[in-house]
Amino acid sequence: MEKITLSITGMSCNHCVNKVENALNEQDGVEKVKVNLKKGTAVVKFDESKQTLDQLTAAVSEVGYEAIPEN
Numbered sequence: 011m012e013k014i015t016l017s018i019t020g021m022s023c024n025h026c027v028n029k030v031e032n033a034l035n036e037q038d039g040v041e042k043v044k045v046n047l048k049k050g051t052a053v054v055k056f057d058e059s060k061q062t063l064d065q066l067t068a069a070v071s072e073v074g075y076e077a078i079p080e081n
């Protein structure tokens with residue numbers, strides 16, 4: 011299991027948080043997602059044999075936000 015933090019640009023309210031959370035939760039192998047609106051981050055726990063960092067950032071940009079890995 012891998013745990014990463016994404017810096018998310020463009021979130022302004024809880025609606026944005028839900029969109030990002032849902033987009034990440036829908037991805038294969040994603041176990042847990044925690045989005046923090048104030049910090050502008052998403053912490054994602056996922057199975058690295060089923061999911062990639064590139065695919066996760068792509069899923070976020072598909073719903074209209076920019077995701078950059080912090081670690």
Ligand SMILES: [Cu+2]
Pocket residue numbers: 021022023024025026027
């Ligand atoms: Cu919003």
